[in-house]
Amino acid sequence: MFNKKLVSVVLVLVLLGGSLLYLTGDANAWWIFGDDKEEENKTYTIRAGIGLNDKSAQYKALEKWKQMVEKRSDGRIKMELYHSSQLGDDREMMEALQLGTQEVTCPSTAPIGEFVSEFKVFDLPFLFPNNETADYVLDSKIGQNLLKKLEDKGMIGLAYWENGFRHLTNSKRAVKTPADVKGLKARTMENPMHLAAWREMGANPTPMAFGELFSAMQQGVVDGQENPWGTIYLQNFYEVQDYVTNTGHVYSPFVLMISKKFYDKLPKDLQKMLKETAKEVKDYQRRINREMNAEYREKLKDKMNVTILSAEEKQPFKEAVQPVYDKYKDEIGADLVESVLQKVKEYQQK
Numbered sequence: 113m114f115n116k117k118l119v120s121v122v123l124v125l126v127l128l129g130g131s132l133l134y135l136t137g138d139a140n141a142w143w144i145f146g147d148d149k150e151e152e153n154k155t156y157t158i159r160a161g162i163g164l165n166d167k168s169a170q171y172k173a174l175e176k177w178k179q180m181v182e183k184r185s186d187g188r189i190k191m192e193l194y195h196s197s198q199l200g201d202d203r204e205m206m207e208a209l210q211l212g213t214q215e216v217t218c219p220s221t222a223p224i225g226e227f228v229s230e231f232k233v234f235d236l237p238f239l240f241p242n243n244e245t246a247d248y249v250l251d252s253k254i255g256q257n258l259l260k261k262l263e264d265k266g267m268i269g270l271a272y273w274e275n276g277f278r279h280l281t282n283s284k285r286a287v288k289t290p291a292d293v294k295g296l297k298a299r300t301m302e303n304p305m306h307l308a309a310w311r312e313m314g315a316n317p318t319p320m321a322f323g324e325l326f327s328a329m330q331q332g333v334v335d336g337q338e339n340p341w342g343t344i345y346l347q348n349f350y351e352v353q354d355y356v357t358n359t360g361h362v363y364s365p366f367v368l369m370i371s372k373k374f375y376d377k378l379p380k381d382l383q384k385m386l387k388e389t390a391k392e393v394k395d396y397q398r399r400i401n402r403e404m405n406a407e408y409r410e411k412l413k414d415k416m417n418v419t420i421l422s423a424e425e426k427q428p429f430k431e432a433v434q435p436v437y438d439k440y441k442d443e444i445g446a447d448l449v450e451s452v453l454q455k456v457k458e459y460q461q462k
């Protein structure tokens with residue numbers, strides 16, 4: 113008699129728990145049985161690392177995000193910020209997110225392509241004609257669906273922030289045509305398409321982590337590199353580079369991302385808050401990044417020999433890199449490339 117009762121109670125409990133899990137799809141749904149208090153009192157530390165220094169728009173935005181997160185979590189989340197590759201380069205930090213040994217990073221999309229191949233689509237040369245088109249495509253379903261693909265690789269994409277249009281600097285000569293690029297030893301990010309684009313232009317490209325770049329230029333290991341105006345100025349690249357040209361050959365998005373291992377352990381309310389605040393800070397980050405790029409482009413005129421090409425003068429560079437589209441279309445996914453190009457066109461016709 114007693115045993116029967118016990119068995120029924122256990123059965124009811126198991127059924128109740130099962131239905132709760134099924135209905136909520138929430139592995140933390142056991143809170144109903146009592147350990148919610150424990151979770152509410154738990155505190156979490158987020159270590160966020162980037163490659164750029166603490167003067168960058170990227171770091172300023174992280175500071176803003178930290179303030180919001182610490183306030184809105186009522187102190188349950190504490191955020192520590194690390195700049196200048198203190199925690200490693202973009203690839204290493206993404207690997208740390210996968211392992212769960214670091215919580216947050218914000219790499220350019222270029223090295224993400226080695227984790228989720230479809231991300232290469234955004235690094236096709238001369239894909240976006242301006243910032244607004246980039247915003248339109250990245251914030252569309254296409255961009256958001258790509259962020260979701262990071263989950264299978266142990267990372268949660270929170271929002272697209274901005275690195276920006278990249279421009280070529282070098283220590284040898286003023287670059288006005290693709291012929292001037294010939295033979296330049298140029299550092300690129302770790303992405304095969306960036307290498308291919310520079311090879312098509314006749315340069316001699318080599319991939320390298322951002323943290324090693326300044327001394328590589330100083331020692332003449334490379335003649336040049338490419339980055340947005342703000343980075344060229346704020347990282348003092350003008351001290352070791354005499355020439356810059358507004359090639360604007362590729363737009364670099366940043367992806368603010370968090371370790372899935374860490375994220376899955378967080379209570380639902382904190383997960384939601386992190387996603388919401390990352391998106392809120394996105395607009396601020398893009399705005400100050402654009403302001404800073406415009407400001408430092410002017411300031412660089414006192415520091416370097418600045419070549420500003422017109423749209424027509426950029427045309428030969430565009431033509432030189434066209435083969436990259438054909439070479440990488442299948443690797444990225446021909447349908448995806450097509451739909452991104454369509455979306456770009458859609459914005460132009462608005």
Ligand code: KDG
Nearest residue numbers: 162163164202219220301322
């Ligand atoms: O913080 C971001 C940097 O790590 C990196 O993405 C900067 O554009 C960059 C580069 O050239 O490596």
